[in-house]
Amino acid sequence: MSSYVKYKKTIKSYILPALREVQVQKLIPQSVQSLYTKMRKWGPAPKTIQSVHSVLHGAMEHAVKWNLVARNVIDQVTCPSVEQYEMQPLDLEQARHLLAVVRGSRLDAVLTLALATGMRRGEVLALR
Known part of the structure; x- marks a missing residue:
């Protein structure tokens, strides 16, 4: 957008x-x-x-x-602050499990790409 x-x-x-x-x-x-x-x-x-x-x-x-x-x-004017949070990346076992769950679905390629490259959601979705 x-x-x-x-x-x-x-x-x-x-x-x-x-x-x-x-x-x-x-x-x-x-x-x-x-x-x-x-x-x-x-x-x-x-x-x-x-x-x-x-x-x-x-x-x-x-x-x-x-x-x-x-x-x-x-x-x-005081604008409310946004809570900062620490990103919790998936460990190897969680990543494998996620890929196994989505294998063959329409999310398979998207999540494989994201996990393999570290791209963020917006970056992956912007690809054509």
Whole structure:
């Protein structure tokens, strides 16, 4: 998925429903912080909220550059952090078992490639 498509989806799914009626000059940090708090309660992952934060910040940077607003109010909003976790790679026995389970299925080639090369999901799926 291209960056443009991701940004468009973020705007359409999260930003417009919450802030459609707010003029850019009247946007205040509390409104955005309230949006993030509501989003955390109803479910999107913190990474999704960070995407919203990033899109809003970029949009407000343009508004500052174009003299629509004096400052970027998103700078004053605290974005939830994403928990970091350590990747747990499969050991040799787990990898063999996984390949045995998917042998002959449509996942066989994909998982064999991923395990043999260390490619990530997005990299494997981007292959044609």
